[in-house]
Amino acid sequence: MDSLTSSQTLGPSDMLLASEKRPDKVSSKMAGTSHDQEDMLRIGREQELNRNFRFLSVLGFTAVLMCTWEAVLFGSSYGLIDGGLGGMIYTYIGGITGFTAVVLAPTSGGQYHWVSEFAPPECQKFLSYITGWVCVLGWHTGIAACSYTVSNMMIGLLSINYPDSYVHQPWHGTVFVIGNACTAFIFNTFLAQKLPIIEGVILIIHVFGFFAVLIPLWVLAPIQSPSRVFLHIEDRGGWGNDGLSCLIGLVAPIYALIGPDSAVHMAEEIRDASWTLPKGMVWTLVLNGLTGLAMIITYAFCISDIDQVLASSTGFPFIQVFLDSTGSVRATTGMTALMMVLQFCATISNVATGSRQLYAFARDDGLPYSKFLSHVNRRFVIPLNALCVGLVVVCLLSLINIGSSVAFNAIMSLGTVSLLSSYIISTFCLRLKRWRGEPVPPARWSLGRRWSIIVETVALVFLVLVWVLCFFPVTRDVTPGTMNWCVAIFGGVVVLALVYYFLFARHVYTGPVSRVRALV
Secondary structure (H helix, E strand, C coil): CCCCCCCCCCCHHHHHHHHHHCCCCCCCCCCCCHHHHHHHHHCCCCCCCCCCECHHHHHHHHHHHHCHHHHHHHCHHHHHHEEHHHHHHHHHHHHHHHHHHHHHCCCCCCHHHHHHHHCCHHHHHHHHHHHHHHHHHHHHHHHHHHHHHHHHHHHHHHHHHCCCCCCCCHHHHHHHHHHHHHHHHHHCCCCHHHHHHHHHHHHHHHHHHHHHHHHHHHHHCCCCCHHHHHCCCEECCCCCCHHHHHHHHCHHHHHHHCCCCHHHHHHHHECCHHHHHHHHHHHHHHHHHHHHHHHHHHHHHCCCCHHHHHCCCCCCHHHHHHHHHHCCHHHHHHHHHHHHHHHHHHHHHHHHHHHHHHHHHHHCCCCCCHHHHCCCECCCCECHHHHHHHHHHHHHHHHHHHHCHHHHHHHHHHHHHHHHHHHHHHHHHHHHHHHCCCCCCCCCCCCCHHHHHHHHHHHHHHHHHHHHHCCCCCCCCCCCCCCCCHHHHHHHHHHHHHHHHHHHHHHHCCCCHHHHHHCC
């Protein structure tokens, strides 16, 4: 799925070769356009999957996976602690500004493939291998994170609907996570070929759901003064500096904006991918960015007591804000249930993306049992083995929550760190290639050399900054229970990847660039 989305001009003999190489595994209707066939020829791969995604289904896929206006509410506790009402808004604006550069940079997707082609020759294989591993790690922990968010919202609703009878146990969350992941797995198998239609329907729910939550808050909530919302920055994390506090609070909007590359891993299932894919990513940024900004400002105006909502027994400040604004448990349940549905839909997209990333990397022999993981099931026309392995991984990760919610939360934050790592490596490799004056393959979607250099530089600076911030704890004074253990787990996974590389993978993994070179 990490195939290149650039389109390179090929001659008649190349096109003939492409037609000879592509077996009759998919119908001509699903094989894509001539540009798609050229791209598959360029990367030296056969078309095995149906190209049934179009622009609207791609837009629905990425917009719902990111769930930006929903995620600014899920992760609002970070911003409320580090930045307060005003800081929460300004860090979101900063985050969306930085991610605009990330999305516009040509390497914001297909990371390990791009690194394989653009990295210096002496380290292409190694950097591509590491990028592939962190992408696989990022998307599979992302599935667990989405499922865990749905689980916690369910627990929050139980706590307000049955305050006297419901007693939360850690295993409840684990059961909900496994149930959510299994249901998403069903959507990605038995309904896989209907997924583009489903994503289009979900996009409509995503847009109308935004107004279904926003309007009640506008109408019913006691509104705070603009001066209190926009002019006050608070340092509840104890960092001793409002600016530093806001920087650490930047993690919240990053969580809401991460994942614009999700559809790239579905590139071999998108018709006219080299044009449809980047257009879908840009419009996702516009749609999600604006709705997220409107929601975070509205949300800030509805919070009268930050300490009260942070101490809510529901586990989420936004559920408490819904309850305070509407004064109704039923209305709060309805609004939260809508967000649960949308977050579940994000899980569906995460499962699809994670399985395609696993399949693509295994196809290049980057993982143990690569032949098994890269097999495409002919009945469902999907990488079913990769899907099953991903489900098992998520279920095993959910068991950690029974023993330690701290350890499980640390694993959940790995998704953001891992994806940021892949963005950094891929953007740096392309920026280095341009700096050295080396040619870059022509692409249908291009900002031109001058603007590309500016955008890539801004994206790289922004990504490095937020990558470092993601390892900070929420507050300065930490205990073993509040420490951000993400750095230890991330480092451990990277070490395991390196051990496997030097013992086995370096003998079989050559990277996608080897196939590109074979056709030059």
